[in-house]
Amino acid sequence: MSDVLALARPELRKLKPYVPGDYEPGTLRMNTNESPWRAPGDTTERGLNRYPPPRPTALNERLGEYYGVAPNELLVTRGSSEAIDVLIRGFCTADRDSISICPPTFDMYRVYADIQGAGIVRVPLRRNDDLAADFALDVDGIMASIEAGVKLIFLCTPNNPTGTTASAADIETICSAAEGSAIVVVDEAYREFSSEKDCRELRQRFNHVVLLRTLSKYVSLAGVRCGALIGDPALVEFLGTVLPPYTFPTPSIELVQQAMQGDSIGVANERIAIIRSERARLTETLLGIDGIDRVWPSQANFVFVRVKPRFDLVDRARRAGILVRVFANDTTLNDCVRISIGTPEHNDRLISALTQPEASP
Ligand SMILES: Cc1ncc(COP(=O)(O)O)c(C=O)c1O
Helix, strand or coil: CCCHHCCCHHHHCCCCCCCCCCCCCCCCCCCCCCCCCCCCCCCCCCCCCCCCCCCHHHHHHHHHHCCCCCCCHEEEECCHHHHHHHHHHCCCCCCCEEEEECCCCCCCHHHHHHHHCCCCECCCCEEECHHCCEEEECHHHHHHHHHHCCEEEEECCCCCCCCCCCCHHHHHHHHHHHHHEEEEEEEEECHCCCCCCCCCCHHCCCCCCEEECCCCCCCCCCCCCCCEECHHHHHHHHHHHCCCCCCCCCCHHHHHHHCCCCHHHHHHHHHHHHHHHHHHHHHHHHCCCCCEEECCCCCCEEEEEHHHHHHHHHHHHHHHCCCCCCCCCHHHHHEEEECCCCHHHHHHHHHHHHCCCCCCC
């Protein structure tokens, strides 16, 4: 196992963390300058007049249990977006270090790198006329980025926006090659919608492999902003010093605790089954539409399609009151659209908007 912290920003390894005031249930709290009264309408268990715990330890335990990892291998973050930010801030010194990304992919890796002043090595996904092999990782290109000294390698599987998955063998090759040189971040935001194996085994084998998970998609909690970074305990502890205390709010803690109980998980799992079968139905229906020439096989809760120039998919959807995702900033994706899977009724509405003959002028 490599010394994973050797890759961290040296000045942050010496960072003296903030020491928060103590909190002990049953004691009078006159140490943190909070209001002694609850706000009208405050129905939270803890009381919103009190700061949340510096780190949501009970939630850490619950999420660790759900993801099958020890609590000290998991950092709760405000969405997995914050985990991306903390990783880049923790490992990349501005104007010196860089990350590698595999476009087309989640654009926030770029945004957080730009905010931090980190360089970006782009290793585009490989294209192929064969749908099953399209958007594969360019392993040689990523190897070259390791040689060039990138600190973090972001792999997204299933990938946003393509919905495609990276081959397990490719991910393993990259993880082996990066040991001692770079952290491999496998973003598994859409993991629960996929029938393929997750990367937990790789994470256990390699202390430089980090996984990102989120409750934004699976348990219908995008508004709560709860994500998780799963990694080696030493790396998690280090990133815990980079992430300020008190960042995870009390209402979010209490709502997630409720949502991660048996009944809610049962409902979430039933919905996953619906999303998967609707994804198959939507894929098949879209493939039958003359104006659409490609629908990539998706393992996520969306489908990615390529539209023929004469087909006004976006406008047709808009006229039916439906928004789909276009990629105005990316010239390689000008003819592509990402469509999130809705309820069966939502999907029917979209299908009807796309299949209705155009009204004559
Ligand atoms: C691949 C990927 N990673 C991370 C995120 C961030 O999700 P959140 O911050 O809601 O957890 C998203 C959001 O869409 C995503 O598509």
